[in-house]
Amino acid sequence: GAGVSQSPRYKVAKRGQDVALRCDPISGHVSLFWYQQALGQGPEFLTYFQNEAQLDKSGLPSDRFFAERPEGSVSTLKIQRTQQEDSAVYLCASSRTGYGYTFGSGTRLTVV
Amino acid sequence: QQQVKQSPQSLIVQKGGISIINCAYENTAFDYFPWYQQFPGKGPALLIAIRPDVSEKKEGRFTISFNKSAKQFSLHIMDSQPGDSATYFCAASTKEGAQKLVFGQGTRLTINP
Known part of the structure; x- marks a missing residue:
């Protein structure tokens, strides 16, 4: 596609609920990154994929956070027990x- | 631990003036320094980037000045326009961790018409 597409744009979750956030990268882009941006702050690194391999997950704040990119294209960031x-x-x-x-x-x- | 410190937090400049945003870093292994522009509700967009082997890089109205000995770099926006009103972030990464950008806290720039 023309750009990086993320869905949903907005998500409201009740505390304790699991959520899944989707990312469609630009076609042909090998590297994919997830960042977290708190209100009024700069983005903070969460994790990085090269194709389907997760090469760095040092920024994931807890084991409730999990990311995958099984076919080297679309990626999902899952947060358990929000x-x-x-x-x-x-x-x-x-x-x-x-x-x-x-x-x-x-x-x-x-x-x- | 804040590895990249950005100032000021907010900045108001008159149309046609020069906007200057400063960043300082601690990690001497950083070797890539990009600046990003972010509008409300959008993701950051790469503006301009520099490596430490040059002291200045210019692209249109945007210039990065880099001082390796002082571990500082700055963004200059010449002839600032109302459309430049946005939040600006400096960032840095190392050669080994090229995929991991460390961002500054951001500067909210307002250009008054």
Whole structure:
């Protein structure tokens, strides 16, 4: 596609609910990244894939967070047993080379 | 631990003026320094980037100045326009962790007409 597509754009979850956020990267982009952006803050790295391999998951804040990219294209970020501190915008980005990311518009998650 | 410190938090500039945003870093292994522009409800978009082997890079009205010894870099927006009103983020990454960008806290820029 023309850009990185994320869905849903907005998600309201009750505390304790599981959520799944989807990212469709730009076609042909090998590298895929997830970032978390709290209100009024810069994005913070969560995890990185090269094709289907998850090469770095050092930014995932807890074992409630899980990401996958099984066929090296679409990626899903799953958050189990959501907590209020998980409320943020979750950004996905893709790149051919690892530099010069293209970000999607993000999914705004609100946990109530 | 904040590895990239950005200032100011907010900035108001008159149309036609020069907007200057500064960043300082601690990790001397950083070797890639991009700037991103973010509009409300959108993801960050890459504006311009520099590597430490040059002291300045210019693209249109946007210039990065880089001071390796001081571990500082800055974004200059010449002839600032109302359409430049957005939040700007500096970032950095290492060669080994090229895929992991460390972002500054952001600067909300407002250009008054």
